[in-house]
Amino acid sequence: MEREGRRIYIFDTTLRDGEQSPGVSLNVQEKLEIARQLARLKVDVIEAGFPIASPGDFEAVKAIAQEIEGPVIAALARINEKDIDRAWEAVKYAARPRLHVFIATSDIHMKHKLRMTREEVLAAVQRGVSYAKQHCQDVEFSPEDASRSDPDFLCQVLEVAIAAGATVINIPDTVGYATPPEFGRLIALIRQRVKGIENVTLSVHCHNDLGLAVANSLAAIENGANQVECAVNGIGERAGNTALEEIVMALFTRYDYYRCKTGIVTEEIYRTSRLVSSLTGMPVQYNKAIVGKNAFAHESGIHQDGVLKERTTYEIMNPAMIGLVQSNIVLGKHSGRHALRTRLAELGFNLTEAELEKAFQRFKELADRKKEITDRDLEAIVEHEIRQIPEKYVLQHLHISTGTHVIPTATVGLKVGEQVWEEAACGEGPVDATFKAIDKITRLPLALKSYSLNAVTGGKDAVGEVTVQVEYEGRHFIGRGISTDVLEASARAYINAINKLVYDVGEENLHYLDEVNNANARPGVAK
Ligand code: KIV
Ligand code: ZN
DSSP states (O other): OOSSSEOOOEEOOOTTTTGGGTOOOOOOHHHHHHHHHHHHHHHHHEEEGGGGOOOOHHHHHHHHHHHOOSSSEEEOOOOOOOOHHHHHHHTTTTSSSSEEEEEEEHHHHIIIOOOOHHHHHHHHHHHHHHHHHHHHSEEEEEEETTSSSSSSHHHHHHHHHTTTTTTTTEEEEEEEEOOOOHHHHHHHHHHHHHTGGGGEEEEEEEEEETTOOOHHHHHHHHHEEEEEEEEGOOOOOOOOOBHHHHHHHHHTTHHHHOOEEEEOOOGGGHHHHHHHHHHHHHOOTTTTTTSSSSTTTOSSSSHHHHHOGGGGGGGGGOOOGTTTTOOOOBBBBBOOOOHHHHHHHHHOOOOOHHHHHHHHHHHHHHHHOOOOOOOOHHHIIIIIIIIIOSEEEEEEEEEEOOOSOOOOEEEEEEEETTTTEEEEEEEEEEEHHHHHHHHHHOOOOEEEEEEEEEEEEEEEEEOEEEEEEEEEEEEEEEEEEESSSSHHHHHHHHHHHHHHHHHHGHHHOOOOOSSSOOTOOOOEEOO
């Protein structure tokens, strides 16, 4: 049944503020894939990027603007002509484009960062919003660090922005400093004092430095805000942004209190969270509200008993509402393509024939080593192994010798085109040895920036999920791999990062090392 009540617009900034999370770097294909999923989730606005920031950001915003239908597509710009031109150049292809311009308004930012007076900032807002308006009908204005700005000055700035044509006024708590009552009061004050505010969308953008981003956004809604900027899994600068899934489910679950609705298809939340985690390489903490592994797990016997008798005794949300569906089908090594296709479709993965074939091969390999293949295993196969860019290097074989009193040694075979290249190397440990052997084949100057290993499911035959981040000439690439053997998963993850790098940088632009330094190495051999 359609709910009554005030409509809250969900502005998703996973691809812009979210991508500013330390260590996260998405390529154009990955951003497009997330944008497609955000469209299925039915967010109202996708902030696709900050086009002036890099050519990659520009291309991603352009590709999203050209392809994605449904949501408004926004591009961020500082309030100067060069930034605005570049943002418009990328976002103009969208059916419903938005230019999002910002400048700081707190004394601390104006004095130390901008080195501008209040009068100069006011003039820049007038000029910048008017200039953006010449390109685009829909212009959002953000006074950065609004929550630490002088409220009188802030209101003055907002009036100038509205008079110059802003259609959305967004109030950022840029450093996550505000508390809910205070932030709520600021929104109420803006609504009372700013001329023309009733004619624009009033938005908020909260950071989570004190863990208050969702609470502050809810306080803002109670005081009249009708757009919330948020990111999937709460990713973003430093401690992140308001978590999309939390704000949406808080409004949904506590409709009795807020009397507000969103247009989000909540059943897509879990899948969106998994996709973003997988592509950004940022794991979701186990106890994360709504989408964490433990969010619907009941450990205590009393709780389990209660839930078995009546789910609502200890569950305020039905897991099915976020798309967490349990299946009665157990897949194993006797399952065929049809069963796999059916289960994948139930999980929301509609693969092409070629993708299904690839998934089926990996499924069979896994089923040979693991009795029961769970939904999480299937998700891992699709997330890590299927949605892939062209692979220059394919793992052919891996042999590792390790132990307590031996030097860890790895022999790796990589298929490159029709040829298999083999190398061996020693290392501090078996993973190090494996990566060094791979380096000897690729001869790329790589630095390993991070390595993490997670068990996808429990049990002795659990699937290990490895995520690595490598640096090549100042750029970061994330690779993922899965296997019941964690060393194989490590090799797959490392090779995945290298393939992405080759794809993104382009073969013709790569720089190779003359030889890879390893005292114990033997010369490379093509077999
Ligand atoms: O946190 C912030 O102030 C921002 C603005 C650009 C909206 O991200
Ligand atoms: Zn921000």
